[in-house]
Amino acid sequence: MHLNLTKKLNFANGKGLLDIDVQIEEGTFVAISGTSGSGKTTLLRLIAGLEKGAGFIKIKENIWLDTANGLHLPPQQRKVGYVFQNYALFPNMTIQQNLTFALEKNQSTAIITELVETMELGELVNRYPQQLSGGQQQRVALARALVRKPPILLLDEPLSALDEGLRNHLQDYILKIHQKYQLTTLLVSHDTREINKMADKVFVLEAGKIIKSGTPQAVFAKNRIAKEYQLSGTVIEIKDKGNRYAISVKIGGNIIEVEKGKQEQNALKVGDVILLSTTVLNATLKK
Amino acid sequence: MDAAFWQTLGLTFQLAAITTMVLLLIGIPLAYFLANTQSRIKPVLEAFISMPLVLPPTVLGFYLLLLLSPESIFGAWLLETFNLRLVFSFAGLVLGSIIYSLPFMVHPIQSGFENLPPSFSEAAYTLGKSKTETLFKVLLPNIKPALLTGIVLSFAHTVGEFGVVLMIGGNIPNETKVASIAIYDEVEGLNYAVANQYALILFLFSFVILLLVYLMNRHGLRVNKF
Numbered sequence: 001m002h003l004n005l006t007k008k009l010n011f012a013n014g015k016g017l018l019d020i021d022v023q024i025e026e027g028t029f030v031a032i033s034g035t036s037g038s039g040k041t042t043l044l045r046l047i048a049g050l051e052k053g054a055g056f057i058k059i060k061e062n063i064w065l066d067t068a069n070g071l072h073l074p075p076q077q078r079k080v081g082y083v084f085q086n087y088a089l090f091p092n093m094t095i096q097q098n099l100t101f102a103l104e105k106n107q108s109t110a111i112i113t114e115l116v117e118t119m120e121l122g123e124l125v126n127r128y129p130q131q132l133s134g135g136q137q138q139r140v141a142l143a144r145a146l147v148r149k150p151p152i153l154l155l156d157e158p159l160s161a162l163d164e165g166l167r168n169h170l171q172d173y174i175l176k177i178h179q180k181y182q183l184t185t186l187l188v189s190h191d192t193r194e195i196n197k198m199a200d201k202v203f204v205l206e207a208g209k210i211i212k213s214g215t216p217q218a219v220f221a222k223n224r225i226a227k228e229y230q231l232s233g234t235v236i237e238i239k240d241k242g243n244r245y246a247i248s249v250k251i252g253g254n255i256i257e258v259e260k261g262k263q264e265q266n267a268l269k270v271g272d273v274i275l276l277s278t279t280v281l282n283a284t285l286k287k
Numbered sequence: 288m289d290a291a292f293w294q295t296l297g298l299t300f301q302l303a304a305i306t307t308m309v310l311l312l313i314g315i316p317l318a319y320f321l322a323n324t325q326s327r328i329k330p331v332l333e334a335f336i337s338m339p340l341v342l343p344p345t346v347l348g349f350y351l352l353l354l355l356s357p358e359s360i361f362g363a364w365l366l367e368t369f370n371l372r373l374v375f376s377f378a379g380l381v382l383g384s385i386i387y388s389l390p391f392m393v394h395p396i397q398s399g400f401e402n403l404p405p406s407f408s409e410a411a412y413t414l415g416k417s418k419t420e421t422l423f424k425v426l427l428p429n430i431k432p433a434l435l436t437g438i439v440l441s442f443a444h445t446v447g448e449f450g451v452v453l454m455i456g457g458n459i460p461n462e463t464k465v466a467s468i469a470i471y472d473e474v475e476g477l478n479y480a481v482a483n484q485y486a487l488i489l490f491l492f493s494f495v496i497l498l499l500v501y502l503m504n505r506h507g508l509r510v511n512k513f
Binding site for chain 2: 050075079
């Protein structure tokens, strides 16, 4: 997949240009990270054809955009699976109807049966979107996006509104469909842990440009030589101990307490996702 | 209550029903266009549509009279080409009512469209659906309360019009004599009892209609939480 896109944008600090030129191997799971307003969503919208920009898009053998030759396919002809931040399920239709709406003319309904099974939606099909929880709506939105069997799945921060436990659960669903349907997936995410878990490759966007790219490990770890290692976790408690703070961090199934001086504590609060780095000097390894 | 009384009321509701149907057909595309356009003519168009809200109905009626009368170029052309005479006729009343009640149909539908999340239509497009299919299967079904408000308000407003009708329709029984005109006519003739019959019916009708609109909107708000 070849993306070469430019578009004028309004950034927080004035006007600028989104300018991206990348090759992505088919079947790759790509995370797009970056500060808000850096152009992440715009990039997805340009690929889907929901916004107009200049450049060139080629997915497998199909050219979707080639402004030099006056080609600009509308979103209807691009075949992307797009999951919106607010899911965009249609309130006037049941889950079943939302899914069948997405069918192409003469397409068999077998795909819907299959998706309902894969996404475990069996009990929900006769309900309306308003009657579903956020996580359930998310699964429906994913299923609906895949009905046309698109080669590419675009996810615009789909998990940002969900709580921690549900996020993990849905990440597994997304990985499952990514592999099952051999998709090229682009996920907009702020969550380092999410990116580490899911992505093969990450692009860090800033003011419309890719400033870093590579594997999540390479991009997020400052130092790849393992004198230091990093674990991401969640702050669950901050205790005031007079001149120091005891900060409890949950990492996987463990809770680790880290002591910090008053100055160092600065902006941490309960619920923050943090990177805990430590050196390997005292590490013990057991079999 | 004699036959003439029921005839007048029948004519009034017939006018309102036809006007509302035509307005629905015009109002949906117009509101859809206004809700989706960034064009420079949007404010101009919006101002024109809203004019009947502030303009004295007699002004609107007066210009329609000038435009449609067989002495004018347009009126003469209509008469010659289609054998259509729009002043002092039922067809003329329909035309006047459409213009007069246009904002009552367009405004609710336009704001209904504007309050839908843009991701609804975008999602439908990424699912391969055309704009028309998206309009009929996704957008319109999700603005039902707005459509009902538009229909009910246009109908009621047409029943209640007076100035435009008087100017271009006059007071011809079974052709242009609607209830609001009849009230004026009966009062002029000092028939207060008959005037009161019309007035009471219109009074109750207006109250019930408005009550319906508010009940519908309350229900609509409960259902359509996005």
